[in-house]
Amino acid sequence: MTDPSSRRDSYIDGEWCPAGDGARYPVHDPADGSVITEFAAATIEDCLDAVEAAERARPAWAARAPRERSEILRAAFELMTAEAETMTELIIAENGKAYADAKAEAGYAIEFFRWFAEEAVRIGGDYRLAPAGDKRIVVTQQPIGVSVLITPWNFPAAMATRKLGPALAAGCPVILKPAAETPLTAAYVVDALARAGVPRGVVNLVTPEPPGPAVAAMLHHEAVRKLSFTGSTEVGRELLRQSADQVVDASMELGGNAPFLVLPGADVDDAVAGAMIAKLRNGGAACTAANRFYVHRSLLDEFTTKITTAMSEVRLGPGRDPSNTLGALVSDVERDKVAGLVDRAVADGAELIIGGPVEGPGAFYRPTVLTGVRHGTEITTTEIFGPVVTIIGFDEIDEAVALANDTIFGLISYVYGERGQALAVAERLDSGMVAVNRGVVSDPAAPFGGMKQSGLGREGGFAGIEEFLETKYIGL
CATH class of the missing domain: 3.40.605.10 (Aldehyde Dehydrogenase; Chain A, domain 1)
Structure with missing residues (x-):
């Protein structure tokens, strides 16, 4: 045979x-x-x-x-x-x-x-x-x-x-x-x-x-x-x-451009753990990947520190080695698209905390964290499709919902917070799927699809x- x-x-x-x-x-x-x-x-x-x-x-x-x-x-x-x-x-x-x-x-x-x-x-x-x-x-x-x-x-x-x-x-x-x-x-x-x-x-x-x-x-x-x-x-x-x-x-x-909301009172450790799944599944090359991280200012420093630590501990290398937890992007072209988005975000005023491209063969891109990102810049309106976390602070929940919904896309959103408050926010988000205190919701038994474009x-x-x-x- x-x-x-x-x-x-x-x-x-x-x-x-x-x-x-x-x-x-x-x-x-x-x-x-x-x-x-x-x-x-x-x-x-x-x-x-x-x-x-x-x-x-x-x-x-x-x-x-x-x-x-x-x-x-x-x-x-x-x-x-x-x-x-x-x-x-x-x-x-x-x-x-x-x-x-x-x-x-x-x-x-x-x-x-x-x-x-x-x-x-x-x-x-x-x-x-x-x-x-x-x-x-x-x-x-x-x-x-x-x-x-x-x-x-x-x-x-x-x-x-x-x-x-x-x-x-x-x-x-x-x-x-x-x-x-x-x-x-x-x-x-x-x-x-x-x-x-x-x-x-x-x-x-x-x-x-x-x-x-x-x-x-x-x-x-x-x-x-x-x-x-x-x-x-x-x-x-x-x-x-x-x-x-x-x-x-x-x-x-x-396409998607998933927001990840960390509400006041959220468990930061749980939010970081969920963010790592929502961001790094398939190296970020997923329509469900979290692209925009909106974090309440009371938790902003703690979340940034902890996710930066978690991203720095990711092991990058060929997927055939099971000890590597982040593989290559599908092509040099895709890697270069991600690199270009990050470079232009930095030029727009974002701060590169960790990350960037890898020299040498293979379409690898390091786990990357950007802070000081301004909502409305290219990296917040584009599906990144790579291992890049973009962090934006917010003051009021209404502001976070408005920022999350400010996109032509509406596939999936992520919300971390006290259960009742998080559910109330989930109902206000313009997306076909919402993960509440979870980093992934895809399931063959659940309807998968989005709103808007x-x-x-x-x-x-x-x-x-x-x-x-x-x-x-x-x-x-």
């Missing part, structure tokens, strides 16, 4: 195949810049072949009994659980994150297949007498159809399974397009589904490079009825424009499968 971690090609209509023109592109190890392998650069024709394969598979997959779809997802869950270390190693190799982060992502990713295996058999409906008494109202839910799933590089396993799980559970065939930086993990997940029994054509994988023209071609194919995208707000806007031409239903999980729709939880279902009313 072929090693499931060695897949380097597109997967179309049940077959692993090279690009139509034979083109490949390099996949790099961010820890040292070396080329891991070369992956098939799918052509536009390859991508359209994948759409048509999915359309051919659609009727039979939609007609499969929910229990059968459920058992295939459960089989994939069991298989990937047994091979979790393989997936962990792939994530480290192409993404660069620390071993603990990669292992946690593997576990998180796998759980989406278990959750949606259970949801596949719980798709709802309705049956009732019309108020006029003249008919019965029957409401059913059916698969929306061929779905294009576009995932980012920062969570190459979890973002794939969070979309694949509900789509397959609902009865939709899919075309998965992972980020060019991290195709190997996605290929492993697709291979696991194939080995678990997903029928030919139901799951397809393409990695066009460059992606734009190929994605546009897929969205303009009449068979495509759903787009699920995770990525930047800028790209999301463009994909929404393209989706409009064929009125393709679109779910968007877009952080996205449309929800993933995970009971809501996740609804994104891939359409409601049909039948009058009897």
Whole structure:
């Protein structure tokens, strides 16, 4: 049997195949810049072949009994659980994150297949007498159809399974397009589904490079009825424009700029511990990462001292060494973006307490703390995507809420304080998720998504499968 971690090609209509023109592109190890392998650069024709394969598979997959779809997802869950270390190693190799982060992502990713295996058999409906008494109202839910799933590089396993799980559970065939930086993990997940029994054509994988023209071609194919995208707000806007031409239903999980509020009376040690999780998960390269730290002035000095100490104790190095707690960013380009933001923040008057770039090979950036940051400067309005803490003091809770909400984004917020006060503040924050006295809230059983320009729709939880279902009313 072929090693499931060695897949380097597109997967179309049940077959692993090279690009139509034979083109490949390099996949790099961010820890040292070396080329891991070369992956098939799918052509536009390859991508359209994948759409048509999915359309051919659609009727039979939609007609499969929910229990059968459920058992295939459960089989994939069991298989990937047994091979979790393989997936962990792939994530480290192409993404660069620390071993603990990669292992946690593997576990998180796998759980989406278990959750949606259970949801596949719980798709709802309705049956009732019309108020006029003249008919019965029957409401059913059916698969929306061929779905294009576009995932980012920062969570190459979890973002794939969070979309694949509900789509397959609902009865939709899919075309998965992972980020060019991290195709190997996605290929492993697709291979696991194939080995678990997903029928030919139901799951397809393409990695066009460059992606734009190929994605546009897929969205303009009449068979495509759903787009699920995770990525930047800028790209999301463009994909929404393209989706409009064929009125393709679109779910968007877009950028974030998460505030982290430390209220008067908060336990500073708990807040620092939560801040380290909220900031450094995946090295800060997460849409849920805390970006702006608003700390009450009565706690400002203590919080700054303690988080600086905690950040200075982080061990930076290649993720394949389990003793390292912070790995590389995904590329030199991403590292340089972070460095530029920090440099300009200092030029705007912020003070660099610790941190900065690392000389030598690898896309590493040191844990960084900035104080004296002014709200409204570039670093407070931009998703940092790196291990940078920006600290801003506040005097009144109303001021903190106003500052937290002063953004086009609304994905997640963090609040530390006395429970009742923190909950009251949480209800005032314009974000789809709020973590109260916690550094992480993501859970396959909870709805994940944002307000404002952080996205449309929800993933995970009971809501996740609804994104891939359409409601049909039948009058009897």
